[in-house]
Amino acid sequence: MxxxxxxxxxxxxxxxxxxxxxxxxxxxxxxxxxxxxxxxxxxxxxxxxxxxxxxxxxxxxxxxxxxxxxxxxxxxxxxxxxxxxxxxxxxxxxxxxxxxxxxxxxxxxxxxxxxxxxxxxxxxxxxxxxxxxxxxxxxxxxxxxxxxxxxxxxxxxxxxxxxxxxxxxxxxxxxxxxxxxxxxxxxxxxxxxxxxxxxxxxxxxxxxxxxxxxxxxxxxxxxxxxxxxxxxxxxxxxxxxxxxxxxxxxxxxxxxxxxxxxxxxxxxNELSNITGSTDLPPNVTVWLQGNPLCSNPNLVQFCGSESEDESKSQGPTNNKSLCSCPPSYEDSPTSDGCACAAPLLVGYRLKSPGFSDFLPYKSDFEGYLTSGIDLVLHQLHIDSFEWEEGPRLKMYLKLFPENNLFNDSEVQRLVNLFESWDIPDKPIFGPYELLNLTLLDVYKDAIPTPQRSSLSKGALAGIVLGAIAGAVTLSTVVFLLILRRHVRKINAITRKRRASKASMKIDGVKFFSYGELATATNNFNSSTQAGQGGYGKVYKGILVDGSVVAIKRAQEGSLQGEKEFLTEIELLSRLHHRNLVSLVGYCDEECEQMLVYEFMSNGTLRDNLSANAKDPLNFAMRLRIALGSAKGILYLHTDANPPIFHRDIKASNILLDSKYTAKVADFGLSRLAPVADIEGIVPTYVSTVVMGTPGYLDPEYFLTHKLTDKSDVYSLGVVFLELLTGMQPISHGKNIVREVNIAYQSGMIFSIIDGQMGSYPSEGVVKFLTLALKCCQQETDARPSMAEVVRELESICSMMPEADAITADHMFIDVEKVVTPPSSSSSTVKYPYVSLDVSGSNLVSEVTPVIKPR
Missing domain, CATH: 3.80.10.10 (Ribonuclease Inhibitor)
Structure with missing residues (x-):
């Protein structure tokens, strides 16, 4: 859609x-x-x-x-x-x-x-x-x-x-x-x-x-x-x-x-024996590895290596065609011989089925579904099915007509059944969801145009048209769209008249015309697109002076009012630090809002941590990226005028230049830090609607809506865990903080370190991971300040072996030392169930062992 x-x-x-x-x-x-x-x-x-x-x-x-x-x-x-x-x-x-x-x-x-x-x-x-x-x-x-x-x-x-x-x-x-x-x-x-x-x-x-x-x-x-x-x-x-x-x-x-x-x-487990016969019936699998009974040679058949459960694999069930059919037609299973028919194609998912293996219930499912949609059993063909995380069962269905085509009324009836959730529930199959319903060309006239639009687009001009919305609702929608377009044109003309005057008010930031940026990107050709987010698309552009820039172009739904847009630019124009992405200029005309930044040739940190990264980052590089990111955020907290809480720190908002210098980007969700009241008292937080990215959000900010500098510390701690493990914050229902904590508790730190990182000094990794977990404490007061984070990272960097340190220093020139005041924040990780030296207990005094990836 x-x-x-x-x-x-x-x-x-x-x-x-x-x-x-x-x-x-x-x-x-x-x-x-x-x-x-x-x-x-x-x-x-x-x-x-x-x-x-x-x-x-x-x-x-x-x-x-x-x-x-x-x-x-x-x-x-x-x-x-x-x-x-x-x-x-x-x-x-x-x-x-x-x-x-x-x-x-x-x-x-x-x-x-x-x-x-x-x-x-x-x-x-x-x-x-x-x-x-x-x-x-x-x-x-x-x-x-x-x-x-x-x-x-x-x-x-x-x-x-x-x-x-x-x-x-x-x-x-x-x-x-x-x-x-x-x-x-x-x-x-x-x-x-x-x-x-x-x-x-x-x-x-x-x-x-x-x-x-x-x-x-x-x-x-x-x-x-x-x-x-x-x-x-x-x-x-x-x-x-x-x-x-x-x-x-x-x-x-x-x-x-x-x-x-x-x-x-x-x-x-601690199982010692099997009572009764050890012969396995057909189709029965028993796994007993890691039990004392595996020392018994008579039970070795139960203690071999494990294999993937076949019931979790994809299960295609399509049959080979018996005859050659024209486009949109297939060999119909409703006939014993060669008969071509045009099916309806349905993407379907069981969201919480009551079984682990589908095949024994496949026939029951076919009977249940055909009964629910009033078709004959042989009219349903399960083209394929596969288990997904959840576990959920996704399948692709084909509904065949009794003859070669469904008539229009039958197509409408089946579509309405699926889209209105009128198929009765059956407990064993749980709730279902419609992923897609495709009408082949031969059925293009079966659904009236407005409804067909709702099937293919999911909406009519931004508002989903329910089957019962009726003509009055449709007229209302059309009127609102016309009115909105008219207002947009007026606003565009107004912006165009005022843009040149407004641009003069912002010192140090260049105003670009729409034409200049269109020329720089070959009219925003898709080949120049470098990224995309909820705000819109990012393009790589080459200005007339030959400089390379990144142009962030807001999409229609993300446009701000002109005053708000210019206020944001004025704020960004005051941020100057080697670890922040620099704003070059902006455009506010032709109903467009664009920000022009320095171009970061090595992309996002997230891209560089992915399995597809062409040049994996070693530990020294990751450590320096962490330090640069922390320094950029420390500047926002303490030296920016006014101070700023970023609110959306994540690996995709940390960009790397040609020398892999880390620069924090995207201040779209940033909030000004609190200022002193008339009595000179500075609040410790800002009350705000919770915004940010799942997996990175501070849990206390979630619960209390109180945004503090420690909220950014939590998010950066998650980024540190990404640097160490290569994992994403949330993947397949697993949370990186929780997974690393489990490994930490069990003394298995090194089992989760990113294999792409190469060799690394174990003591440095332990200290870095300990710092990351401090940052990710549930309680705000238990986290270090950003100044303490910078100081600890500098300390870890000073421990690096000479060769790695030289490599890192070559890429990160003139990394300034940060003088940090003493903090009242606690810097002790609250893990009563494990001491901090569990994973480093094998370290030899004055020797930093280097661990190769597993």
Whole structure:
């Protein structure tokens, strides 16, 4: 669809709108609170965009809302308590965002809620036991949050309608709840927590397909209750402290057909023996590596190397064509012979299925879906399927007509079924989402033009047209667009008249005409594009004097008012430091806003840390980049006039020039630091709406909206962890701070160091990583000041072996020393469970060993 820009507050005027559908675009900005005025709204579909900011409290007062999908955005802030008023809502899909704070216990009041998907966020606090009172809740999925050592409420074992409970990697502790009283339970994942005690001995639901208790602290023996579960596909209890014998009855009494597999993973426990037969039935796999029983030569078959589970791989199912068909037609599976037909193409995803292996349920799924859309079974063909992170199951479907073509009314009926979410739910398959629905050329006239636009574009001129919006709504949209265009033309003329006068007011910054910058970029040819962000595109330009510059061109939705734009330029014109990207000039005419910067030939730090980087950075280079970045930010905090909090420090906002000098860039989200009041007292923070980039945001800033200089320290600490590990801040649901902390606690620091870095001095790496973790402390006061960061980095640089230091100094000439005042901030890392010398305990006095990459 490729829509960009922001959602307009004028959406709140579409009083008859029932479906607001902006899925899978590049829309940024926040969700307008005015959407809360849409009393008729039933589907709010905003997933798969770049939305930021908090969830408006006003959304909690939509009386008819059935489904809220905001997943896969950058939404931050807490879940509003007002959401407890959504009596008609059945689906809360808010996964893969940066939502923080406590899950409101008031949500238990929701009488219709079926699916609560909040995985991959920044939630904290405790797990509300009140959620067990939800009468219809089938799926509770909270993976990859941080509940700060909370326990799993015992009442979760009383949720009679629950089909799936997934609490993976949530920093939970305490004992595992007894889930034997949940008769419909299909999927239980409590892995990667700190659960202790024994596994409850009572028998689980006979329908269960997946039990994952791996990576905990469970003790005791493996209970016999895992025997006789006819649909169990995966039993995973690896990396615990279980002892005693393994009852082979777990897998011996299973009769599997050729489509079924059963995997048992019990690696790295304290298991000493197998009770019963050691013969494995067909399609059963048992892994026991890392247990004492592997010393028994009779059990070696269970202790070999592991391989990837085939059920997780892609599963293409398309058949070879029997005949040659014209364009848009394929060999139809509805006929035994050669018959060409034109299918409808559907991208489809199961967001939280109740199984781990799809093949045994493939036939059931085909029957379920064809029944739901009123087709015959042979009209559905699953072209391919694959498992994604989550785990979620993505598939590509083809719907074939009984003859060679669907008629227009049938195409309209099928399209409406998918787009209106009218296909009934089935617990085993969980909620679904439509990824795309493609109409081939032969169906181009089947959907009326406005609706076809909503399918191919997802919107009509920036506002998704719901099927029931009607002619009145369409007229309103067209009128607003015409009015907006007219106003834009007037503003363009006004800007053009005033631009030359305005440019004279900013000393030291050159005003460029639109024509000059168009010439410098060959009329903004795509070949000159050097990057892109939420604000617009960046072009490499060559000015008439031969100098190379970077031109940041704001897109339509990111334009500021002229006064605000010139104020920002005036502020940038006063920032002068060798570790800040220099502003050369600007353009404000022809309805354009552009900033012209010095060109940084080696791109962003993020690009240089990627696996595709042509010249990997060694440790000395990374250390000097860290120091240069810290000095640039220290200048903003202490020497800029007025001082500035950057608010969006990240690896992609640190640029490298031809000598790999680090320069901090992109001050679009910056805020002025607080100034003294009339009594001479300087506040320690600025109250502001939370903005920034997920993974880099200060947790306390998230919770309190109080922006301080320590917020920038936290973000820079994340960049330091990227420099050391090469990982991204958030990837596949894993948070870099959490992952490095885990390695730090276990004394496995060197296992996570970026292999592209080459050899490095271990003592320097340990000190650098310790500093990074200090910066990333949860509590603001526990973090060092930016001056302390600079001082520590200079100290680490002074330890570098002579050869590396010379190489680094050649690229970073005249790095000035920073004199820093004593700070009252604590600089001690608060890790009571590990001493700071764990990873460096093997260091020899006065010798700095060099470690080669693993």
């Amino acid at each position: 490729e829509l960009s820009g922001n959602l307009s507050s004028k959406l709140g005027r579409l009083s008859n709108l029932t479906i607001l559908n902006f899925m899978w675009n590049n829309i940024s900005g926040s969700i307008p609170k005015e959407i809360g005025n849409l009393a008729s709204l039933e589907l709010l579909l905003l997933n798969g965009n770049q939305l930021t900011g908090p969830l408006p409290e006003e959304l909690g007062y939509l009386p008819k809302l059935d489904r809220i999908q905001i997943d896969e955005n950058n939404i931050s802030g807490p879940i509003p308590i007002s959401f407890a008023n959504l009596n008609k809502t059945r689906h809360f899909h808010m996964n893969n965002n940066s939502i923080s704070g406590q899950i409101p216990p008031e949500l238990y009041k929701l009488p219709s809620l079926l699916h609560l998907l909040l995985d991959n966020n920044n939630l904290s606090g405790y797990l509300p036991p009140e959620l067990s009172k939800m009468p219809l809740l089938r799926i509770l999925q909270l993976d990859n949050n941080n509940f700060n050592g909370a326990t799993i409420p015992a009442s979760y074992g009383d949720m009679s309608q629950l089909v799936k409970l997934s609490l993976r990697n949530c920093n939970l502790q305490g004992e595992m709840p007894d889930m034997s009283r949940v008769p419909e339970l299909l999927y239980l994942d409590l892995s990667s927590n700190k659960l202790n005690g024994s596994i409850p001995p009572d028998r689980l639901s006979e329908n269960i397909t997946t039990i994952d208790l791996s990576n905990n602290h469970l003790t005791g023996e493996i209970p016999i209750n895992f025997t006789g579960l006819p649909h169990l596909q995966r039993l995973l209890i690896a990396n615990n402290s279980l002892g005693g014998s393994i009852p082979s009855s777990i897998w011996q009494n299973r009769t599997l057909n050729k489509m079924e597999n059963f995997t048992v993973e019990l690696q790295h």
